Amino acid sequence: MSTNLNCHVLVVDDSPILRTAIKKVVKLAGVPEDRIFEAGNGVEALDVLETVWIDLVLLDLNMPVMDGEQFARELRNRPDLKDVAVVVVSTEANRERLERMHELGVEHTLRKPFEPEALCRLISDVLGVKPA
């Protein structure tokens, strides 16, 4: 894909190696490298959101310090951040927890392991951009 997406993406995952892998896919989807940010847990993610405008958060759920569900709840409680798009990228399979995420306005979930193309498509869908 060669479309240059004019957006900012935040990758939140406690695994540095997965963050690196996901960032590569986001770049493949057309987001310039300098517009891709990362955080290792929900607290770090909120810190990023306070300093940079983010269009899309790719969110792991099982993380130390502040997990993905706590982060999403915090996000929705903040008037300036409540509309930020969130996609869960996680191994999470618990139906009740995924339903709680849905109630928090998180409509898209990508289960690990995922194919890079699936994440590219999802990013394009959520941001309303057609892949090149």
Next chain:
Amino acid sequence: MDTELPALDSNSLARLVVEALERTAFVLADPCEEPEQLPAADTFAQIDFTGPASGTVELRSSRAFARNLAASILGADQTEISDLQSEEALRELANIVGGSVITALGGSDCRFSLGLPRLGQGGATGDDTACILDAEGERLEVHCHRAKAA
């Protein structure tokens, strides 16, 4: 309270792991008929699950497997991979395989939850379903231990 887990046999477990490897890192693996031919396991990672039943998914691999895995995930040369990155890759694979296992056990109404993956020493105990894979000449063992009911 522990209840009977749905069946997860060695072949099903191996399929889950092979798919996880292919999707996550483009690493190819097959069940191994002669595991004694593979290098010994010296790197371990595990993740606990709780819910209708509890247990642990444990990965035991050769150091070289973990290094190959990290290199594949990062798209880097194996010589650039540190021990820390190797361990991190195996820990993340434990997370991913753990997610696949609880999905297989729980189906569409999954009530299992995962803990956080961690490095281990090997030797988690309990009722065991296991598979041994030949991953491009390196060893990857996966054990699914169900905790004994109290």
